[in-house]
Amino acid sequence: MDRESPRGPAFPVADAVASLGRERKLRLDCGVELGPYAVGYQTYGRLAPDRNNAILICHALTGDQYVATDHPITGKPGWWIDMIGPGRPLDTDRYFVICANVLGGCMGSTGPKDIDPATGKPWGLSFPVITIGDMVRAQAMLLDHLGIDQLFCVIGGSMGGMQVLQWASAYPARVFAAICIAASARHSAQNIAFNEVGRQAIMADPEWRGGDYHSHGVKPAAGLAVARMAAHITYLSEAALHRKFGRNLQDRDQLSFGFEADFQVESYLRHQGSSFVERFDANSYLYITRAMDYFDLAAEHGGVLANAFKDTRTRYCIVSFTSDWLFPTRESKELVRALNGVAANVSFVEIETDKGHDAFLLDEPQFEATIRGFLAGAAEHRGLGR
Amino acid sequence: MDRESPRGPAFPVADAVASLGRERKLRLDCGVELGPYAVGYQTYGRLAPDRNNAILICHALTGDQYVATDHPITGKPGWWIDMIGPGRPLDTDRYFVICANVLGGCMGSTGPKDIDPATGKPWGLSFPVITIGDMVRAQAMLLDHLGIDQLFCVIGGSMGGMQVLQWASAYPARVFAAICIAASARHSAQNIAFNEVGRQAIMADPEWRGGDYHSHGVKPAAGLAVARMAAHITYLSEAALHRKFGRNLQDRDQLSFGFEADFQVESYLRHQGSSFVERFDANSYLYITRAMDYFDLAAEHGGVLANAFKDTRTRYCIVSFTSDWLFPTRESKELVRALNGVAANVSFVEIETDKGHDAFLLDEPQFEATIRGFLAGAAEHRGLGR
Numbered sequence: 155m156d157r158e159s160p161r162g163p164a165f166p167v168a169d170a171v172a173s174l175g176r177e178r179k180l181r182l183d184c185g186v187e188l189g190p191y192a193v194g195y196q197t198y199g200r201l202a203p204d205r206n207n208a209i210l211i212c213h214a215l216t217g218d219q220y221v222a223t224d225h226p227i228t229g230k231p232g233w234w235i236d237m238i239g240p241g242r243p244l245d246t247d248r249y250f251v252i253c254a255n256v257l258g259g260c261m262g263s264t265g266p267k268d269i270d271p272a273t274g275k276p277w278g279l280s281f282p283v284i285t286i287g288d289m290v291r292a293q294a295m296l297l298d299h300l301g302i303d304q305l306f307c308v309i310g311g312s313m314g315g316m317q318v319l320q321w322a323s324a325y326p327a328r329v330f331a332a333i334c335i336a337a338s339a340r341h342s343a344q345n346i347a348f349n350e351v352g353r354q355a356i357m358a359d360p361e362w363r364g365g366d367y368h369s370h371g372v373k374p375a376a377g378l379a380v381a382r383m384a385a386h387i388t389y390l391s392e393a394a395l396h397r398k399f400g401r402n403l404q405d406r407d408q409l410s411f412g413f414e415a416d417f418q419v420e421s422y423l424r425h426q427g428s429s430f431v432e433r434f435d436a437n438s439y440l441y442i443t444r445a446m447d448y449f450d451l452a453a454e455h456g457g458v459l460a461n462a463f464k465d466t467r468t469r470y471c472i473v474s475f476t477s478d479w480l481f482p483t484r485e486s487k488e489l490v491r492a493l494n495g496v497a498a499n500v501s502f503v504e505i506e507t508d509k510g511h512d513a514f515l516l517d518e519p520q521f522e523a524t525i526r527g528f529l530a531g532a533a534e535h536r537g538l539g540r
Numbered sequence: 541m542d543r544e545s546p547r548g549p550a551f552p553v554a555d556a557v558a559s560l561g562r563e564r565k566l567r568l569d570c571g572v573e574l575g576p577y578a579v580g581y582q583t584y585g586r587l588a589p590d591r592n593n594a595i596l597i598c599h600a601l602t603g604d605q606y607v608a609t610d611h612p613i614t615g616k617p618g619w620w621i622d623m624i625g626p627g628r629p630l631d632t633d634r635y636f637v638i639c640a641n642v643l644g645g646c647m648g649s650t651g652p653k654d655i656d657p658a659t660g661k662p663w664g665l666s667f668p669v670i671t672i673g674d675m676v677r678a679q680a681m682l683l684d685h686l687g688i689d690q691l692f693c694v695i696g697g698s699m700g701g702m703q704v705l706q707w708a709s710a711y712p713a714r715v716f717a718a719i720c721i722a723a724s725a726r727h728s729a730q731n732i733a734f735n736e737v738g739r740q741a742i743m744a745d746p747e748w749r750g751g752d753y754h755s756h757g758v759k760p761a762a763g764l765a766v767a768r769m770a771a772h773i774t775y776l777s778e779a780a781l782h783r784k785f786g787r788n789l790q791d792r793d794q795l796s797f798g799f800e801a802d803f804q805v806e807s808y809l810r811h812q813g814s815s816f817v818e819r820f821d822a823n824s825y826l827y828i829t830r831a832m833d834y835f836d837l838a839a840e841h842g843g844v845l846a847n848a849f850k851d852t853r854t855r856y857c858i859v860s861f862t863s864d865w866l867f868p869t870r871e872s873k874e875l876v877r878a879l880n881g882v883a884a885n886v887s888f889v890e891i892e893t894d895k896g897h898d899a900f901l902l903d904e905p906q907f908e909a910t911i912r913g914f915l916a917g918a919a920e921h922r923g924l925g926r
Contacts, residue, residue: 184797283797343781343805344773350806351770353799354813358762360746376744384737384770387730392865395729401836409834411570411669413739413826417833419729420736427740440799447803448795450787479778479865 165239165246167223168197171262174295180257181291186282190271193296194262195219195254198238199246201302207538208302209244209529210293211253212310212317215442216382216434218261219253227433233515236522243526248538249306256317257292258284258442260435267368267435277437279365284441286313286449290320294328304328306536307529311335311514312481313442316449319489322470323451323462331469331532333525335514336478338485339459339492340450345480348388349443352381356436365437378436379427386426391477391510395419452492459492466493469535470500471528473514473521480511501528551625551632553609554583557648560681566643567677572668576657579682580648581605581640584624585632587688593924594688595630595915596679597639598696598703601828602768602820604647605639613819619901622908629912634924635692642703643678644670644828646821653754653821663823665751670827672699672835676706680714690714692922693915697721697900698867699828702835705875708856709837709848717918719911721859721900724871725845725878726836731866734774735829738767742822751823764822765813772812777863777896781805838878845878852879855921856886857914859900859907866897887914 174180175189182188196219201208211221211234222238224231238244244251255263258281266281273280297305308321308329315337322332341349356362359377367373387395399419403409406416415421455461470493474486483504493500503524507513514521560566561575568574582605587594597607597620608624610617624630630637641649644667652667659666683691694707694715701723708718727735742748745763753759773781785805789795792802801807841847856879860872869890879886889910893899900907 279799283799340787342778343785343787343803344778346787346803347769347773347781347805347809350801350803350809351766351773354769354810355741355744355766357799358741358745358766380737380741380744380766383733383740387733387737392728392730392868395733399729401726401729401732401839413665413669413743413830415736417729417732417736419733423733423736424740444799453787482778 163198163222163239165198166200169223170195170197172296172299174292174299178295180288180295182282182288183285184282188264188282191257191264191292192262192268193254193257193264193292195252195296196221196223198222198251199249201250201300202538205302206304206306206536207248208250208252208297208305209307209309210297210305210321211244211251212293212308212314212321213253213256214310214312214314215385215446216430216439217314218259219255220261221253222251225433228429236517237525243522243529244309248533252300254293254296256289256442258289258438258445260438263292265435266365266437266441276366276368278368279437281437281441283444285445286316286320287324289445290317290324293317293321294325297328304330306538307331307333307532309333309335309525310337312337312511313446315481316446319451319462320449322466322468326466326468329468330536331471331528333471333473333528334486334489335473336475336481336511338481339452339462339489341447342485346447348385349447351384352443353440355380355384356440362436365440367436373431374436375431378431378434378439381439382430383423383427386423388480389510389512391479391508393477393508394510397508459488460495463493463496463498466496466498468498469532470498471524472500472502473524474504475509475511475513476504476506477508478511478513549584549608549625551584552586555609556581556583558682558685560678560685564681566674566681568668568674569671570668574650574668577643577650577678578648578654579640579643579650579678581638581682582607582609584608584637585635587636587686591688592690592692592922593634594636594638594683594691595693595695596683596691596707597630597637598679598694598700598707599639599642600696600698600700601771601832602816602825603700604645605641606647607639608637611819614815622903623911629908629915630695634919638686640679640682642675642828644675644824644831646824649678651821652751652823652827662752662754664754665823667823667827669830671831672702672706673710675831676703676710679703679707680711683714690716692924693717693719693918695719695721695911696723698723698897699832701867702832705837705848706835708852708854712852712854715854716922717855717857717914719857719859719914720875722861722864722867722897724867725838725848725875727833728871732833734771735833737770738829739826741766741770742826748822751826753822759817760822761817764817764820764825767825768816769809769813772809774866775896775898777865777894779863779894780896783894845874846881849879849882849884852882852884854884855918856884857910858886858888859910860890861895861897861899862890862892863894864897864899
């Protein structure tokens, strides 16, 4: 169901929802067997006849599958539109690009806002707690459904990078190349702490109703907005905030001596909070942050990260940003050390930028060149024609 | 009203509330004339006959005057007990130490939870928005009341350090020495952003009731706890969080696959939030964070920070901590440059520690030695006998 239009992108787009887990259920890390379940996804470009040109994009906490087309709720351009298309790093003339909404999400994949078939009511907090491993298993079942044995590449930033690592570790034969951007093999104490603040903000909102707000026709918008505001600060660097806003006042010449948004940075944050609640489900925020907190690849392999990648034949590209304090370069280097420890084929690039964690979503020429170059090299090794 | 007891400290303590602004009102930066108003304070040690041995401690955002005695609500030891007493850096055998609750606070100084004499009801949000300058003017009136013309030293960390700078700038003749710890001459965009998250968390709590919760006999405990949790993360370094908690689990051997506090860091943060609301007023949190946001000493002096200290004769000690990302060393250095620009007498010490912003409240031997040494040198110059 291609939906090309005069205004649409210059490449084939499919927007679909797969119903999976009917015959074979999805066994979650918590022990629950989930099925059937839905996975909403988009694809760009065309799958090659020998099915060897697929790139899977794994999205971040608040991302979704609308990578290269306008978002159905906000109407905004896809979140990685500059990376995808003819001649762009993820070249749709060459690759078949897939992005699926994560399990637990709210954009077409089964999550806490959906109806639990067992009760006929929204899952709410009775939805099972999921992990990065569960998200990746659900994606693997989508690839089975699409008839793709091996991905040419799996790529993602932030929580997307966690999924990339999980993919390479859990399905080594299915991943030819892996690009892990601004991520880590385990969530740090500070990051767990920030996620916990966001969750507490949501759960403190009386409209959350113990997670059952969908049944009551309300939503914890104020709590979710606060969660987003706190998180958003961590996505930017102090330098970027200073450069963009400094102490500039918003729509006024002098301080108001009140609690309105005197400063541009306050106005910006409030906007980030209020626009986020229009497109995101509060319970999904709880579940997905929890999945990030639980992620610890070494712990799943006897405490030794290298064991997660034993005998790997995947080609890795690890990218970090100098001003990213949420997933600092140090954590990428730990990952590189572990990969070196198993003699993996690894490129590591630390990109100099003041844009912070979100640099992977922004116009950053050195980053684009890195992805383009790594993919070109990997494609050559994979024998993908121009 | 000394309240020494067998369990009490080994030095004279006075716990008092001054009623000020009866004859001469306090002119606030917002234009309001406030009076009468109360200032709650404690003193330790004895004022010398020539009144030249007074040290004023300025407390931080959530601090108060219970510096060296047990807190009347929590029962916990004073927040700087290790720094104050016979033989300690702020030696009570030698100095007369004063600490006053800031204007807008909730521990005895007039603030939004008090009764507005004009209406007979709690001020709530009709309390005037105050500034660091207003806090310092209120303290200056307290010194007038105590008959102290010149402070031997004014000292404080974080927002306390802002007050120290304001003191030295606004009352140059009244400050012999000034110790500014982990602070800045202006609040950064990132810090304004974190404060705004806290305020939005409070104001999102329906029990806040537009600031009028005291009239309704409720309080926005959930919102204030979230504000505290978010802020608390910024007081620690990532390294300290990792060292203290890492990914250790709380009271369990394995993940719960739920939203309880699985991790120690979550449990710790929740405790920080819930204990804070027992002792702090939510509206005070709004007003005091706003005062910090508004602080910009250069802006008040034609955009040139050095102008704030023109002709200063005060001896300065500026202290920063390597792992403090809320008030990074860079900002202390800007201050030192400005002071150097007016040929001020300045010592600058950056202390190597992984304890983050809160290092000034924790056992940090090099920090203690710095304060001790600077005060000893200043005392010699001031002609204070041993």
